[in-house]
Amino acid sequence: MAGVLVDSAEASALGTAAGLRRRRYLALVTGWVGFVAIWWLLSVWMDSDARLPSPGRVWDEVWIIFNGDPTNSRNDGGIFWNNFLASVIRVLLGFVVGVAMGTPLGFLMGRNRYWRAFLKSPVMIAGSIPGLTYAVMVLVVFGISFVGPVLAIGLISMPYIAINVAEGVGGVDKGLLNMSRSFGRSEKQMFRDVVVPSVLPFIFAGVRLSFSLAWKVGQLTEVFGASQGIGFQIRRNFQLFNMPAVIAWIGLFIIFMLVLERFVLVRIERKLFRWRQWEREG
Amino acid sequence: MAKVTVSKLAKLFPPPIKGGDVVRAITNIDFEVDGNVFVSIVGPSGCGKSTLLNILSGVDTPTSGSVTVTEAGKPAKLGYVFQDARLLPWRSVMDNMMYVRDDASEESVANAAKYLSMVGLDHTHEMFPGQLSGGMQQRVGIARAFSVEPDLLLMDEPFSHLDAMTARSLRDHLQDLWSRTRKTVLFVTHDVMEAVQLSDRIIVLAPGGVIYDDISIDLPHPRKASDPKVATLQAEILGQFENMQIPAVE
Numbered sequence: 018m019a020g021v022l023v024d025s026a027e028a029s030a031l032g033t034a035a036g037l038r039r040r041r042y043l044a045l046v047t048g049w050v051g052f053v054a055i056w057w058l059l060s061v062w063m064d065s066d067a068r069l070p071s072p073g074r075v076w077d078e079v080w081i082i083f084n085g086d087p088t089n090s091r092n093d094g095g096i097f098w099n100n101f102l103a104s105v106i107r108v109l110l111g112f113v114v115g116v117a118m119g120t121p122l123g124f125l126m127g128r129n130r131y132w133r134a135f136l137k138s139p140v141m142i143a144g145s146i147p148g149l150t151y152a153v154m155v156l157v158v159f160g161i162s163f164v165g166p167v168l169a170i171g172l173i174s175m176p177y178i179a180i181n182v183a184e185g186v187g188g189v190d191k192g193l194l195n196m197s198r199s200f201g202r203s204e205k206q207m208f209r210d211v212v213v214p215s216v217l218p219f220i221f222a223g224v225r226l227s228f229s230l231a232w233k234v235g236q237l238t239e240v241f242g243a244s245q246g247i248g249f250q251i252r253r254n255f256q257l258f259n260m261p262a263v264i265a266w267i268g269l270f271i272i273f274m275l276v277l278e279r280f281v282l283v284r285i286e287r288k289l290f291r292w293r294q295w296e297r298e299g
Numbered sequence: 300m301a302k303v304t305v306s307k308l309a310k311l312f313p314p315p316i317k318g319g320d321v322v323r324a325i326t327n328i329d330f331e332v333d334g335n336v337f338v339s340i341v342g343p344s345g346c347g348k349s350t351l352l353n354i355l356s357g358v359d360t361p362t363s364g365s366v367t368v369t370e371a372g373k374p375a376k377l378g379y380v381f382q383d384a385r386l387l388p389w390r391s392v393m394d395n396m397m398y399v400r401d402d403a404s405e406e407s408v409a410n411a412a413k414y415l416s417m418v419g420l421d422h423t424h425e426m427f428p429g430q431l432s433g434g435m436q437q438r439v440g441i442a443r444a445f446s447v448e449p450d451l452l453l454m455d456e457p458f459s460h461l462d463a464m465t466a467r468s469l470r471d472h473l474q475d476l477w478s479r480t481r482k483t484v485l486f487v488t489h490d491v492m493e494a495v496q497l498s499d500r501i502i503v504l505a506p507g508g509v510i511y512d513d514i515s516i517d518l519p520h521p522r523k524a525s526d527p528k529v530a531t532l533q534a535e536i537l538g539q540f541e542n543m544q545i546p547a548v549e
Contacts, residue, residue: 143320184397192381192383192385193385193387195358195381195382195385196379196385198357198358199356199357199358199377199379199453200378200379200399200447201377202398202399210387210390210398211387214387215390242453290389290429292388292389292390292426292429293388293429294429295427295429295430
């Protein structure tokens, strides 16, 4: 509880916790350094830029992606942001489509057992179709376009959102609804102040689950049918046998995903669901 | 000063298993409560106490008969305290108090704060329910019910989930709050001792939902659990229950 003084035994326990955290960071850094070292050794051993370029070579390529090629032999100057933004916009839009489709379906499934019976199988099937299928399907239907990838991303994330929302709506505390009714709250108030806050953590869990999936499908659709984006750049460089650039784009993609997950999603979650921290302890 | 009239009230529930008997929760009961009194409804589990309260609050409907709850001829305003606190876990204590109120004016906030202060929770306005103990949460629930300034306050075994010490302290809080506001209260409990300590009148229900006894208690408020007069009366009333037939299996 807030404002409670800690005694010396607890303080030393906290000290140990800080020590544990330090050791955890040390392990994390050692892991990364070890990974890069092994990569470097392997690249020296294989001695081929076309098969496994060294970390240094890839780093040069990252520099070129951001700043352009100093030798100017390739017209690639500073292409990062254009391609990066193209991918981000597609994924975010696709994701909005997924949430917009999945949330109402989830509400229907959670509130009404007939709708649940009706929708359960299609949603489950939609969730088990491989991302590649969606990528190919939208390419066939829409060709190389902006709509195709957005729709594919929407379709792949929709089932996860729908199932989570259904779970959340089914689990709304009946006691709180009864309480609201006996204090004369309207249906609108109950929806806004009881149902939505109960379901929000479930929507968020669905978002986190499907977000990385959405990215993967987004990249896949770009590989097949786009003229811009991280996926498109990976394919283009692959066709040019420019392995360092392929790895550089993949690396940038992974770093972006990690940053998004650790610093954006986790923070939003912590802020939005501050109250849950005490629920878990209690 | 709410007036509660219950006449020929019955409530049946469909059989819990296929081919079984209908469940008779309440069987033709009549009673009236009038004025600023604290009335307890006592009885063993399954005798229809909570059903009666649900019908009075409008959450449930009777099978036959009628209930009316009026205040000077108009429908009365109700407050409700539940077995568990039923606070919205994502809202602070103060926001929980405001949730059941219709306006968010400064006056309204001050009023909510006044009731929190009466149950000794001045320091908790910004805290979330998860940060409070079970007893403190229930105090918020009680303050919330009083703060809507109801004509009739319905309380459904509000202390049954708490440990004995906490329940005892909350009974004192409740008596204090009641003496200051003198609302009409219908208090459901299975604890005869609690009923004797708190109420002006005890309506005893027997299994099947029939009125077994209707007892007036004429002792001044507030009453201490340790008061010998209260203890004597408790023993006397408990003695009367020894003849009640309570089926072992419901």
